[in-house]
Amino acid sequence: MTDDVTTKELDRRQFFLRIGTSSVAITGLAAWALAYKFLSPSVLYEPSPITNLGKPDRYPADSVTFDPEAAVYIVHDAQGLYALRAICTHLACVTTWKPELGVITCPCHGSQYRRDGSKITGPATGPLPWLEIWLSDEGDLMVDRSSPLAGKNFVKV
Numbered sequence: 001m002t003d004d005v006t007t008k009e010l011d012r013r014q015f016f017l018r019i020g021t022s023s024v025a026i027t028g029l030a031a032w033a034l035a036y037k038f039l040s041p042s043v044l045y046e047p048s049p050i051t052n053l054g055k056p057d058r059y060p061a062d063s064v065t066f067d068p069e070a071a072v073y074i075v076h077d078a079q080g081l082y083a084l085r086a087i088c089t090h091l092a093c094v095t096t097w098k099p100e101l102g103v104i105t106c107p108c109h110g111s112q113y114r115r116d117g118s119k120i121t122g123p124a125t126g127p128l129p130w131l132e133i134w135l136s137d138e139g140d141l142m143v144d145r146s147s148p149l150a151g152k153n154f155v156k157v
């Protein structure tokens with residue numbers, strides 16, 4: 001009888017000891033998780049706005065080429081190569097080059113642009129912006145999508 005009572009008390013002690021140990025362990029893990037999250041830098045990694053568009057000979061004379069990854073048009077006309085942002089100035093839909101019509105159109109509300117980005121018709125608020133474009137040291141065509149240009153910018157080829 002005495003042995004049973006002792007065994008039960010030990011079991012109860014072990015039970016509470018395990019509960020206590022588990023509580024301390026869970027609290028410690030939660031504290032470490034919070035400390036790790038607090039000490040980790042809150043950085044938003046965004047892709048670079050500078051894109052390599054390859055060699056200029058990819059863009060034949062008198063052509064308009066859409067680059068879906070960069071969302072830009074590369075236009076090759078008599079003055080050289082230039083880049084336009086392909087995002088409509090109305091509500092930011094991605095526009096489409098229609099070679100049969102010779103215009104850039106917006107599928108959302110019907111805005112149309114000339115191949116130099118100037119607006120023809122529709123609710124668009126302005127022309128498609130020109131982007132900075134240049135040749136890298138390796139001869140690749142580079143475009144900076146981060147900021148539109150106030151003027152025009154050609155790469156002679």
Ligand code: FES
Nearest residue numbers: 088090091106109
């Ligand atoms: S988003 Fe292009 S016309 Fe409205």
